[in-house]
Amino acid sequence: MDASLVTAARAGSNAAFSRLVARHQAPVRAFLRRALGGSFDLADDLAQDVFVAAWGSLGRLKDPSGFRSWLYGIAWRRAQDAMRAGLRGQARDRAWLEAAERAAEVSPEDRMSLEAAMATLSEDQRACVALCLADGWSHAEAAEALRIPLGTVKSHVARGRARLLAALTGEPNDA
Amino acid sequence: MTPEQTKDRTLAAFFAEQAPPARDLMFEARVAGRVARYRAVATVLALVPWTVAAVALLWALVPMMAPVIEGLGPTMVPAFAILALTALAVITGQAAGNRLSPRSWRVG
Numbered sequence: 001m002d003a004s005l006v007t008a009a010r011a012g013s014n015a016a017f018s019r020l021v022a023r024h025q026a027p028v029r030a031f032l033r034r035a036l037g038g039s040f041d042l043a044d045d046l047a048q049d050v051f052v053a054a055w056g057s058l059g060r061l062k063d064p065s066g067f068r069s070w071l072y073g074i075a076w077r078r079a080q081d082a083m084r085a086g087l088r089g090q091a092r093d094r095a096w097l098e099a100a101e102r103a104a105e106v107s108p109e110d111r112m113s114l115e116a117a118m119a120t121l122s123e124d125q126r127a128c129v130a131l132c133l134a135d136g137w138s139h140a141e142a143a144e145a146l147r148i149p150l151g152t153v154k155s156h157v158a159r160g161r162a163r164l165l166a167a168l169t170g171e172p173n174d175a
Numbered sequence: 176m177t178p179e180q181t182k183d184r185t186l187a188a189f190f191a192e193q194a195p196p197a198r199d200l201m202f203e204a205r206v207a208g209r210v211a212r213y214r215a216v217a218t219v220l221a222l223v224p225w226t227v228a229a230v231a232l233l234w235a236l237v238p239m240m241a242p243v244i245e246g247l248g249p250t251m252v253p254a255f256a257i258l259a260l261t262a263l264a265v266i267t268g269q270a271a272g273n274r275l276s277p278r279s280w281r282v283g
Contacts, residue, residue: 165182
């Protein structure tokens with residue numbers, strides 16, 4: 001489906017590109033929210049930039065069927081740029097306020113512990129956790145999108161998961 | 176439920192809290208608006224060289240065409256104007272149709 005939409009969008013179809021945005025907006029925004037570990041507003045603004053950048057460089061996408069990986073690659077590079085620009089600190093302040101308004105399926109203590117644990121993960125670990133644990137991507141897919149070696153992705157996911165689960169019990173975890 | 180399963184479930188719920196709705200028309204509209212602005216700017220920029228070339232060509236041709244235009248002008252100007260407007264309408268309609276029609280990407 002993505003391939004035919006990409007082909008049509010490259011030919012100038014706004015409708016096809018809108019359909020691509022509709023199909024991928026939720027997972028891309030969720031990925032950015034988790035990878036940035038911060039404000040939903042910041043992640044959503046960044047997601048808009050990602051789709052606009054994707055529209056501008058659709059012509060350079062070699063394999064239309066690889067649109068999803070390619071799009072997440074753009075999202076990940078944008079997220080890295082944002083983190084390097086120091087936006088995460090501001091984002092965390094806003095996230096703390098936003099967290100108070102969210103549904104209470106997770107207890108506030110657990111949420112704070114998990115957010116703190118996510119913040120201690122490296123950028124790469126957080127991205128791997130966001131894709132593989134939260135979104136159910138395979139390790140190989142995540143490795144391709146993030147341009148990280150497969151073995152590194154596996155170890156990032158395992159260590160990230162261990163650290164998050166340890167945070168729920170309050171155990172120290174130096175993985 | 177084992178403690179391990181409980182923790183996995185809490186982790187899944189934590190991740191689910193961060194997921195936006197599957198359909199978000201506001202977000203899609205904002206992206207569409209930004210893409211439309213970029214497309215408009217790109218279209219104008221792409222037309223600049225053609226406009227410059229057309230002006231230069233007309234400037235070069237005016238001395239040769241002036242006697243002919245003076246003779247035929249009053250008769251032919253309305254016809255040329257109608258032809259030009261019709262061509263513009265057809266081209267614009269086709270371009271808009273290609274961009275906005277879902278037929279261009281529907282499969283099956």
